[in-house]
Amino acid sequence: MTEAASTGPMIKVTDVNKFFGDLHVLKDIDFEVPRGQVVVVLGPSGSGKSTLCRAINRLEPIDTGTIEVDGRQMPKEGNALAALRADVGMVFQQFNLFAHKTIIDNVMLAPVKVRKLKKTEAHNTAMKLLDRVGIANQAQKYPAQLSGGQQQRAAIARALAMAPKVMMFDEPTSALDPEMVQEVLDVMTDLAKEGMTMFVITHEMGFARRAAHRVMFMSDGEIVEDTTPDDFFTNPKSDRAKDFLSKILTH
Amino acid sequence: MIEELATLFEEYRILGAFWVTVQLTVLSAIGSLIWGTVLVAMRVSPVPVMRWFGTAYINVVRNTPLTVIIVATSLGLWQTMGVTMGAERFDTIGFRLAVLGFIAYTACFVCESLRSGINTVQVGQSEAARALGLGFAQVLGHIVLPQAFRSVIGPLASVMIALTKNTTIAAAIGVGEAALLMKEMIENEADLLFLITGIFALGFVCLTLPTGLILGWISNRVAVKR
Numbered sequence: 001m002t003e004a005a006s007t008g009p010m011i012k013v014t015d016v017n018k019f020f021g022d023l024h025v026l027k028d029i030d031f032e033v034p035r036g037q038v039v040v041v042l043g044p045s046g047s048g049k050s051t052l053c054r055a056i057n058r059l060e061p062i063d064t065g066t067i068e069v070d071g072r073q074m075p076k077e078g079n080a081l082a083a084l085r086a087d088v089g090m091v092f093q094q095f096n097l098f099a100h101k102t103i104i105d106n107v108m109l110a111p112v113k114v115r116k117l118k119k120t121e122a123h124n125t126a127m128k129l130l131d132r133v134g135i136a137n138q139a140q141k142y143p144a145q146l147s148g149g150q151q152q153r154a155a156i157a158r159a160l161a162m163a164p165k166v167m168m169f170d171e172p173t174s175a176l177d178p179e180m181v182q183e184v185l186d187v188m189t190d191l192a193k194e195g196m197t198m199f200v201i202t203h204e205m206g207f208a209r210r211a212a213h214r215v216m217f218m219s220d221g222e223i224v225e226d227t228t229p230d231d232f233f234t235n236p237k238s239d240r241a242k243d244f245l246s247k248i249l250t251h
Numbered sequence: 252m253i254e255e256l257a258t259l260f261e262e263y264r265i266l267g268a269f270w271v272t273v274q275l276t277v278l279s280a281i282g283s284l285i286w287g288t289v290l291v292a293m294r295v296s297p298v299p300v301m302r303w304f305g306t307a308y309i310n311v312v313r314n315t316p317l318t319v320i321i322v323a324t325s326l327g328l329w330q331t332m333g334v335t336m337g338a339e340r341f342d343t344i345g346f347r348l349a350v351l352g353f354i355a356y357t358a359c360f361v362c363e364s365l366r367s368g369i370n371t372v373q374v375g376q377s378e379a380a381r382a383l384g385l386g387f388a389q390v391l392g393h394i395v396l397p398q399a400f401r402s403v404i405g406p407l408a409s410v411m412i413a414l415t416k417n418t419t420i421a422a423a424i425g426v427g428e429a430a431l432l433m434k435e436m437i438e439n440e441a442d443l444l445f446l447i448t449g450i451f452a453l454g455f456v457c458l459t460l461p462t463g464l465i466l467g468w469i470s471n472r473v474a475v476k477r
Contacts (some may be wrong), residue, residue: 059378078295079386086384096379099475100398109385109393144476155379162383 008071010035011056012168018063025051026062028219033166036200037191040208040229043218043243049201053170056199057088058214060077086114089167091158095151095189097158098145103130104139107158115162122161129157144203149180153187166197166249205248210231217241231247252454255443259436259450268432269454275346275428276420276458280352280411286354287361292391305362313359315333315426320356324348325424342427349421357414368399402471408466412459429454 009032018026025048033039041049055061056067058081066108067074069088074082088249098106107126109115117125130136133153143151152172159167169188171177173181185207192211194196202208208215208229215232217225219240225232258263293305312320317329325348326332336347371428372395380390400407421429 057383082384082386084380088382090379092375092379092383093406094375095375096373096375098376098379098394099477100401110380110385113389113393142476152287158383206344 007035009033009068010037010070011199012057012066013052014066014068014069016052016055016062016067018055018060025221029065029207029223031216031223031226033197035197036195038063038192038196038211039200040203041129041199041201041216042203042208042211042217042244045173047218048221049218050170051229053168053199053201053213054079056168057085057090059090067191077191079216082114086110086162087165089162089164091155091159091167091169091172093171095143095148095155095175097151097155099143102140102142103146103154104226106143106154107161111161124159126157130154131192133157134183137188143224147180148176149183150178152180152184156184156187156191160191166199167191169198169200169202173200173202186206203248205233219244252345252444253377253468255446256450259443259447261441261453263432263436265429265432265450265454268427269380269458270431271346271426271428272418273458274389275353275421276411276415278350279357279414279418282350282354283357283361283410283414284415287365288359288396290362291359291365291369291396292388295369295391305329309359309362312355313363316354316418317352318423319358321352321420321423324352342425344422345424345426349385349418349424349426353414353418353421357410357417361407364403365396365399367406368401368403369395369464371402372398375386398475401470401475404466406471407462411466415462416455416460446449 013029013031014085016026016029017024028046028162029052033111037172041052043049051060056069058075065203069084072084073084075083097103098109101109104123104126107129108119108122110126111122112119127136130139131158135150135153135157138146138150138154142226143154145156154168156172172188173184176184181204188198188207189211190198200207200212212229215225215227215229216223217232217236217240225236225240225241232241236245277416288307293301294309296305313406319395325345328351329344334348335344336351338344338347338380376394377390378396385393418428421428422434423429425431429451433447440447460472
């Protein structure tokens with residue numbers, strides 16, 4: 001992917017706070033993600049992990065603090081914000097493929113309109129990416145004609161088409177039927193192996209153990225634990241993490 | 252009755268008058284679709300002054316009777332302010348002013364239909380577009396409006412049918428369309444009142460029925476599958 005001159009962290013979050021009315025959803029969040037690291041964020045629902053993910057590319061505004069991506073602070077709005085977002089790939093729980101465009105057009109849109117690539121060039125890249133996620137034969141179909149797993153893989157290809165510096169995944173497998181979870185996780189695991197910087201919110205503990213370099217555990221808007229996957233799963237320190245793990249791992 | 256019908260078509264330019272109605276309708280339809288789209292972009296834009304203008308425009312123009320708007324274009328724009336829309340002949344000036352009035356008025360309804368269409372587009376669609384780095388205009392133009400249009404073709408058909416019939420108000424400023432001719436014919440041939448009324452009623456059905464049918468068919472064809 002595009003290598004910037006700076007060698008600092010890919011994501012730097014400093015003293016971030018966010019409120020929804022009286023509700024304090026992000027409390028003094030402070031962390032860095034080095035280049036090439038795969039971070040998995042775990043935590044019960046309502047812990048603020050989705051809000052944190054959306055705050056990093058400013059789909060949610062924050063109240064205080066700063067967020068830097070590749071050494072540049074996220075601008076508040078306008079073209080500068082759009083330009084920085086283009087470098088941050090985002091994969092949503094609900095896929096959010098453009099319903100009125102074919103899969104290939106979904107993947108080609110942003111490279112052509114934002115990166116100003118030629119159509120033929122964008123088409124070639126798009127087909128390669130669709131092939132890589134295993135759905136090249138679905139290129140001419142509309143999103144509604146694909147299974148959930150195929151749609152999510154298309155959404156990953158769409159994000160990758162922008163050659164992003166970092167990929168954010170907001171519960172990418174939570175809306176999928178169980179038999180389709182693995183095909184999406186496989187694509188993500190491959191991506192992790194290739195050295196992509198990834199910030200993944202998930203409930204897939206297997207993926208966290210296998211592919212993550214680091215686990216952050218969030219609860220009530222705070223980062224409670226920040227450690228290696230092994231350490232987190234075998235030796236959780238806080239009561240909240242122990243409680244969370246006991247609820248998940250007994251099933 | 253067949254003889255009387257033939258005489259009427261011989262003595263009066265009925266088809267010619269309906270042709271003017273068609274021209275008024277088509278030009279106003281195109282104009283109001285464009286201006287209505289611009290207005291809805293203003294109403295959903297992040298710039299407060301544009302939102303304010305869009306809202307104020309809709310509330311003023313939509314709530315003004317169309318007759319007042321059409322008469323105002325003639326008395327106000329032309330006779331007071333000397334706006335002739337680049338035309339020289341009396342009837343051409345009236346025609347162009349009428350089209351301007353219909354666009355100004357109908358665009359309000361196009362805008363509000365589109366705005367309800369925008370509300371049917373899931374928030375995730377524009378979030379995904381913004382996350383890819385598209386700016387406001389690109390998100391609106393490539394993602395939101397195309398989907399909004401497809402979902403409101405039905406309501407837009409009603410707006411276009413209403414526009415077709417509203418063009419009769421151009422008679423108020425002397426544009427020679429169907430309603431003006433009907434008035435003239437009824438004055439001259441009062442004994443044929445029902446026949447004349449029937450001709451014009453049928454004429455408008457012939458114009459509006461296909462509009463509804465064709466747009467209904469298009470609406471089904473382009474519907475966004477979710």
